[in-house]
Amino acid sequence: MKRHPLFVEGKLNAGKCNDCEYIRFPRMDYCNKCQSMNISDYLVGPKGKLMSYTISFSKPMVGGIKPPYPYAVARFDTENGNHIDVFGAILSQEPFEDIKINRDVILVSDKLLVKFKMGSD
Amino acid sequence: MRNVAVVGAGVFPFGRHHDLLYVEMGRDAVNDAIKDTGIDRKEIQSCYVGTTGGVGVGHEIVNETGIIGIPITRVENACVSGSNAFRMAWMDVALGISDISLVIGIEKMKDSSMGEAAGGTGRFKLEMKAMAKNISMASFGLMGPPGYFALAAHRHMAEFGTTKEDLASVTVKSRTNANNNPKAEYQNIMTVDEVLNDKMINPPLTRSQCCPKTDGAAAVIIMSEKLAKKYSDTPVWVKGSAMTSSIIMDLLSNLSAMPNIKSSRMAYDMAKVEAKDFYKNGFVEVHDCFSISEILHSEDFGWAKKGEGPKILNEGITQKDGDLPINPSGGLLSCGHPLGATGVRQIAEVLFQMRKDKEVAKRQVPDGNLNLALTHTMGQPMLGFTSCVHVFSRNL
Ligand SMILES: [Zn+2]
Numbered sequence: 001m002k003r004h005p006l007f008v009e010g011k012l013n014a015g016k017c018n019d020c021e022y023i024r025f026p027r028m029d030y031c032n033k034c035q036s037m038n039i040s041d042y043l044v045g046p047k048g049k050l051m052s053y054t055i056s057f058s059k060p061m062v063g064g065i066k067p068p069y070p071y072a073v074a075r076f077d078t079e080n081g082n083h084i085d086v087f088g089a090i091l092s093q094e095p096f097e098d099i100k101i102n103r104d105v106i107l108v109s110d111k112l113l114v115k116f117k118m119g120s121d
Numbered sequence: 122m123r124n125v126a127v128v129g130a131g132v133f134p135f136g137r138h139h140d141l142l143y144v145e146m147g148r149d150a151v152n153d154a155i156k157d158t159g160i161d162r163k164e165i166q167s168c169y170v171g172t173t174g175g176v177g178v179g180h181e182i183v184n185e186t187g188i189i190g191i192p193i194t195r196v197e198n199a200c201v202s203g204s205n206a207f208r209m210a211w212m213d214v215a216l217g218i219s220d221i222s223l224v225i226g227i228e229k230m231k232d233s234s235m236g237e238a239a240g241g242t243g244r245f246k247l248e249m250k251a252m253a254k255n256i257s258m259a260s261f262g263l264m265g266p267p268g269y270f271a272l273a274a275h276r277h278m279a280e281f282g283t284t285k286e287d288l289a290s291v292t293v294k295s296r297t298n299a300n301n302n303p304k305a306e307y308q309n310i311m312t313v314d315e316v317l318n319d320k321m322i323n324p325p326l327t328r329s330q331c332c333p334k335t336d337g338a339a340a341v342i343i344m345s346e347k348l349a350k351k352y353s354d355t356p357v358w359v360k361g362s363a364m365t366s367s368i369i370m371d372l373l374s375n376l377s378a379m380p381n382i383k384s385s386r387m388a389y390d391m392a393k394v395e396a397k398d399f400y401k402n403g404f405v406e407v408h409d410c411f412s413i414s415e416i417l418h419s420e421d422f423g424w425a426k427k428g429e430g431p432k433i434l435n436e437g438i439t440q441k442d443g444d445l446p447i448n449p450s451g452g453l454l455s456c457g458h459p460l461g462a463t464g465v466r467q468i469a470e471v472l473f474q475m476r477k478d479k480e481v482a483k484r485q486v487p488d489g490n491l492n493l494a495l496t497h498t499m500g501q502p503m504l505g506f507t508s509c510v511h512v513f514s515r516n517l
Contacts, residue, residue, distance in 0.1 A: 024369070051373060052275040072272070
């Protein structure tokens with residue numbers, strides 16, 4: 001299986017199953033719901049909503065982010081009222097007062113990691 | 122399939138055992154289990170060893186305990202290793218291949234490669250780094266298990282109004298139970314304030330809301346119905362066993378881990394019980410790796426409605442003398458979590474509780490709750506989850 005890029009045109013490079021319509025990020029070559037291998041590119045974002053966050057006080061294994069840094073899960077609408085939840089780091093300054101659950105976030109493109117910024121632009 | 126019963130157990134105290142080898146902890150647990158069972162060691166026909174870091178220790182332990190010539194199988198499945206080893210032994214006896222099987226769960230976390238692994242050294246670090254660069258990790262791999270469960274905790278708070286005091290109360294209950302468990306690593310009583318003022322790991326989880334890395338070992342002996350009835354007046358029957366996995370981290374999407382829901386319902390079906398049957402009838406040992414974990418499990422297993430895990434905790438239902446005691450041993454939060462040992466320790470707790478053994482005299486759950494029991498471990502976070510559930514009964 002080949003590795004697909006995380007981002008395409010500033011959006012999440014998700015995959016959509018042509019058999020059961022399940023949408024999954026990161027994109028893989030099979031469907032996590034029905035095990036079909038019939039998957040198409042499906043772009044998601046860049047605007048989402050912060051579902052939860054925490055703070056990490058230690059260095060991440062990859063990505064070279066300096067601790068402490070906030071880490072989050074954000075929700076992105078897809079289609080037919082569905083959504084996907086995506087994990088990533090939040091770009092913010094201590095004491096991270098801008099970070100509030102249910103607020104808007106926007107994707108920041110990166111090669112290795114998913115990153116968000118608080119706000120909608 | 123044949124009926125299978127747990128008949129004997131031995132637990133080596135969980136804690137810091139810097140000066141002990143794996144084999145020294147395991148040997149004692151096995152000898153205690155053999156003595157507890159009342160069998161001749163020659164009668165053991167197979168051995169399954171749940172451990173993540175203990176390479177070859179099964180053979181060492183068996184060698185040192187005078188058990189000769191039997192198949193010895195090491196089972197590695199992260200935090201589920203011990204439960205998985207038990208499940209293999211159960212299959213072995215249920216299928217009629219062995220009549221008596223020994224299950225060992227063992228781990229040294231304090232100063233072994235496994236303990237270092239969490240901090241990331243050597244080859245393991247290399248593998249983890251490669252994995253972190255892999256696509257699956259790109260979406261959820263930056264942090265370890267505490268960070269992941271911290272996200273679940275904050276979401277539970279936002280969605281259901283759960284408070285940090287609710288979370289801390291899980292640890293308070295855990296320590297209260299462990300205060301009566303001389304084999305738990307942390308036996309000190311704690312208050313909600315003390316838990317909240319402990320060192321912050323990943324907000325909102327403080328240190329005492331995260332299970333410690335611990336050294337420990339446990340062993341249980343299981344046998345066929347015919348032999349169980351010969352050797353014991355108080356066998357504990359395995360009524361259900363299930364293990365499932367997922368490949369995505371679904372815990373945040375609806376604050377449920379699908380493998381926990383699937384494994385529990387499969388085990389319930391096999392045991393012909395429902396979630397409500399545990400109330401005023403049973404007790405459970407679940408994988409409380411973090412304070413929020415126990416709350417999520419109580420909801421996923423069907424003992425509380427979604428969002429009401431804190432409610433049954435605050436009402437005292439999950440206390441040792443409540444309608445549904447959860448983790449009377451003190452669980453992972455206080456016993457500690459030597460990965461391979463945990464699942465086997467839980468099953469030893471079930472056996473000791475159900476036959477009202479002196480081992481659990483100070484933390485005995487009420488008579489009315491001794492009919493049904495459940496054990497649960499979950500592991501492999503960051504690669505989805507694996508969840509293993511067993512249901513036990515005093516009645517065949
Ligand atoms: Zn599909």
